[in-house]
Amino acid sequence: MLMFVPAxxxxxxxLTNMAACSVExxxxxxxxxEAEKLKSVSVQKELDLEFDxxxxxxxxxxxxxxxxxxxxxxxxxxxxxxxxxxxxxINEIWKLPTERIAEVIxxxxxxxxxxxxxEKPPPKPRPPTRWEQFAKLKGIQKKKKTNLVWDETAKEWxxxxxxxxxxxNTKDWLVEVPETADPNEDQFAKRTKAKKERVAKNELNRxxxxxxxxxxxxxxVGLLPKAQQSKDELAKAVNVAKTSxxxxxxxxxxxxxxxxxxxxxxxxxxxxxxxDFSTEKQKQLELLKLMGSKMPKLDITKAVNTQMREEDRExxxxxxxxxxxxxxxxxxxxxxxxxxGxxxxGxxAGGGGKRRGKPGKR
Amino acid sequence: MxxxxxxxxxxMFEKLSxxxxxxxxxxxxxxxxxxxxxxxxxxxxYMSEKILKLATNFSRDKLIxxxxxxxxxxxxxxxRLHITALDFLAPYAKFKVWVKPxxxxxxxxxxxxxxxxxxxxxxxxxxxxxxxxxxxxxxxxGFGVAAKSTQECRRVDxxxxxxxxxxxxxxxxxxxxxxx
Numbered sequence: 001m002l003m004f005v006p007a008x009x010x011x012x013x014x015l016t017n018m019a020a021c022s023v024e025x026x027x028x029x030x031x032x033x034e035a036e037k038l039k040s041v042s043v044q045k046e047l048d049l050e051f052d053x054x055x056x057x058x059x060x061x062x063x064x065x066x067x068x069x070x071x072x073x074x075x076x077x078x079x080x081x082x083x084x085x086x087x088x089x090i091n092e093i094w095k096l097p098t099e100r101i102a103e104v105i106x107x108x109x110x111x112x113x114x115x116x117x118x119e120k121p122p123p124k125p126r127p128p129t130r131w132e133q134f135a136k137l138k139g140i141q142k143k144k145k146t147n148l149v150w151d152e153t154a155k156e157w158x159x160x161x162x163x164x165x166x167x168x169n170t171k172d173w174l175v176e177v178p179e180t181a182d183p184n185e186d187q188f189a190k191r192t193k194a195k196k197e198r199v200a201k202n203e204l205n206r207x208x209x210x211x212x213x214x215x216x217x218x219x220x221v222g223l224l225p226k227a228q229q230s231k232d233e234l235a236k237a238v239n240v241a242k243t244s245x246x247x248x249x250x251x252x253x254x255x256x257x258x259x260x261x262x263x264x265x266x267x268x269x270x271x272x273x274x275x276d277f278s279t280e281k282q283k284q285l286e287l288l289k290l291m292g293s294k295m296p297k298l299d300i301t302k303a304v305n306t307q308m309r310e311e312d313r314e315x316x317x318x319x320x321x322x323x324x325x326x327x328x329x330x331x332x333x334x335x336x337x338x339x340x341g342x343x344x345x346g347x348x349a350g351g352g353g354k355r356r357g358k359p360g361k362r
Numbered sequence: 363m364x365x366x367x368x369x370x371x372x373x374m375f376e377k378l379s380x381x382x383x384x385x386x387x388x389x390x391x392x393x394x395x396x397x398x399x400x401x402x403x404x405x406x407x408y409m410s411e412k413i414l415k416l417a418t419n420f421s422r423d424k425l426i427x428x429x430x431x432x433x434x435x436x437x438x439x440x441x442r443l444h445i446t447a448l449d450f451l452a453p454y455a456k457f458k459v460w461v462k463p464x465x466x467x468x469x470x471x472x473x474x475x476x477x478x479x480x481x482x483x484x485x486x487x488x489x490x491x492x493x494x495x496x497x498x499x500x501x502x503x504g505f506g507v508a509a510k511s512t513q514e515c516r517r518v519d520x521x522x523x524x525x526x527x528x529x530x531x532x533x534x535x536x537x538x539x540x541x542x
Binding site: 089275 | 363364365367368372373375376379384386387390391398400411414415418528
């Protein structure tokens with residue numbers, strides 16, 4: 001006799017069995033997973049790695065057993081190794097002080113400890129200036145000087161040079177005129193002028209030193225010679241050549257159509273304020289005449305409009321005559337020409353006939 | 363203060379000729395005395411030589427104005443005519459517009475002239491021609507630019523602009539600080 005065990009019964013048994021074992025299994029699985037997690041976070045190494053967190057660098061000095069390498073597959077081994085080392089590096093990063101900027105946790109990296117090599121070659125030492133060359137030649141040593149000097153007149157310590165310096169002879173309120181000097185000479189102006197000249201000379205020498213150091217060619221006067229010259233440079237060169245005579249170019253011949261240079265200096269030259277009024281007037285009248293001649297005497301649109309209007313007038317006159325002759329035949333007002341004008345541009349005086357302002361038919 | 367250079371004179375004369383046409387030579391060549399244009403701090407002044415000689419006694423920073431100011435040059439050397447030139451433009455104006463009494467005040471406040479405010483307009487006015495605006499009593503009110511030619515003025519609707527406002531005598535009160 002066959003007895004059918006209800007499937008559900010069987011299933012229930014199995015289920016309960018499964019439930020019983022699955023609970024255990026679940027617990028076991030959970031434990032395993034936790035262990036794995038811990039395992040994944042902590043990494044065991046023989047030698048500790050060297051970290052340069054500033055550069056995000058981790059150096060692993062552990063020996064790699066060639067046995068391990070050959071046992072497993074190479075990629076797996078390398079991947080596992082890389083994962084372990086990266087995990088250790090990230091552990092280091094997590095140890096740093098963190099802050100939260102706009103919902104993102106950011107760690108502040110420390111200074112870099114490994115020195116990186118130079119990107120570009122080191123700069124060459126600059127050539128010595130003229131003074132430095134001379135000093136080397138003569139064996140002059142640099143003497144250390146004090147920053148501040150005692151100023152007797154102001155009774156305080158002032159700097160040796162620069163703003164509000166000690167012993168500034170341009171700031172004297174009293175200057176004795178020496179015996180040998182011209183009594184009408186301005187001694188104060190003389191001192192300020194001398195100071196300005198010294199400053200300018202110093203500046204010039206400084207610039208010359210820079211030019212020598214960077215091997216920039218500076219022209220003595222005017223321009224440097226160049227292979228290809230532009231139009232302006234050629235003109236300038238011609239002017240420089242012309243003025244480099246004993247009488248500064250005053251008696252140099254000019255080509256027939258050559259005009260004298262307009263603004264050879266940097267300053268703009270204007271006519272004198274109270275010049276010759278009559279010449280000024282003449283120039284202005286001539287300019288006006290020139291402007292007047294340039295304006296077109298015949299305005300095309302105006303001429304065309306006038307022409308059209310005359311034609312319309314003639315047409316209208318003809319139609320009126322016809323209309324008077326054949327009254328009632330065509331009572332249309334077509335001849336009256338009430339159409340809109342063209343662009344209707346009024347013209348200036350001159351050219352064309354007198355306009356009577358009637359709108360012309362297009 | 364200095365005389366105008368050739369380019370500056372040309373630019374200024376072109377602007378003036380838009381309003382007074384060839385009557386500029388009546389300004390340049392006057393029977394009753396020598397008058398000249400001088401440039402001071404980008405503004406062009408029109409004065410007699412007597413005043414000019416007196417004005418040379420003042421330093422540049424102390425001198426505010428000499429004679430009548432016609433206008434000023436902008437930084438890009440464009441010439442802009444000021445209302446103070448009206449006294450010299452009005453008698454020589456070639457194209458005139460007379461404005462109805464109702465629209466007079468509107469124009470003096472700086473608004474454009476509409477067709478409804480237009481009293482009379484000289485014949486043959488081209489579009490964008492320089493124009494001097496008068497009241498019905500023949501008092502010059504200012505100047506402007508024709509927005510429409512005479513022909514078009516006739517057939518255009520009453521609310522459209524016929525004269526663009528450029529300067530009016532109300533500016534003497536409105537822009538008191540900046541006029542020299």
